[in-house]
Amino acid sequence: MRSWGRREWTVAAIGTAATLLLLGVPAVLVPNGLFSREVDPTWWSYPVWAAASVLTGLVAATYVRGAAGSATEDVDRGRGKGIVGAALAWFAIGCPVCNKLVLLALGANGAMTWFAPLQPLLAVAGLALSAWALASRLRAAESCPLPTP
Known part of the structure; x- marks a missing residue:
C-alpha cells in the first residue's frame, strides 16, 4: 500500500x-426514515461497521490500476472473500428480528435466542x-x- 497513488487512495475513500x-443505512446505524430497527444496536456494532467499511474500501482499491501498476489481472486470490466478509459484517450489525431471512x-x-448470540461470531468472521x-x-x-508503460 506504500506504493499506492492518489487513484488507489481515492477509490479506497469512496469505497x-x-x-x-x-451497511449503515439498512442496519439503522445511520438514523434514517427508510428503515426501522426493533432492537437497539450493540456497543460493538459501530466499530465492526467502521472496520468492515475501511477493509472493504481498501479491498476495492486493490482492483484499481494506478501509476505503480498495483492491480492484478491474472492472479485474483481475493476473489469473493471481500464481498462475503462485508455481507457477514452486515448480518452481524443488523437487527436480529428485522432481518427477513432470519425471521x-x-x-x-x-432470532433473539439463536441468531443474536451468533452475531459477534459473524462480525469476527466477516472482518477476518x-x-x-x-x-x-x-x-x-x-x-x-503489472508492467508499467
Missing part, C-alpha cells in the same frame, strides 16, 4: 464511504475474511506486478 452507507428461518423468538481478502490481493499485487 469506504459507500460501504458505510450501504423466516427462525421466527422472532429464534475481509482482512484475508485484502492481504491476498496485496500479496498478489506485490508478487505479480
Whole structure:
C-alpha cells in the first residue's frame, strides 16, 4: 500500500464511504426514515461497521490500476472473500428480528435466542475474511506486478 497513488487512495475513500452507507443505512446505524430497527444496536456494532467499511474500501482499491501498476489481472486470490466478509459484517450489525431471512428461518423468538448470540461470531468472521481478502490481493499485487508503460 506504500506504493499506492492518489487513484488507489481515492477509490479506497469512496469505497469506504459507500460501504458505510450501504451497511449503515439498512442496519439503522445511520438514523434514517427508510428503515426501522426493533432492537437497539450493540456497543460493538459501530466499530465492526467502521472496520468492515475501511477493509472493504481498501479491498476495492486493490482492483484499481494506478501509476505503480498495483492491480492484478491474472492472479485474483481475493476473489469473493471481500464481498462475503462485508455481507457477514452486515448480518452481524443488523437487527436480529428485522432481518427477513432470519425471521423466516427462525421466527422472532429464534432470532433473539439463536441468531443474536451468533452475531459477534459473524462480525469476527466477516472482518477476518475481509482482512484475508485484502492481504491476498496485496500479496498478489506485490508478487505479480503489472508492467508499467
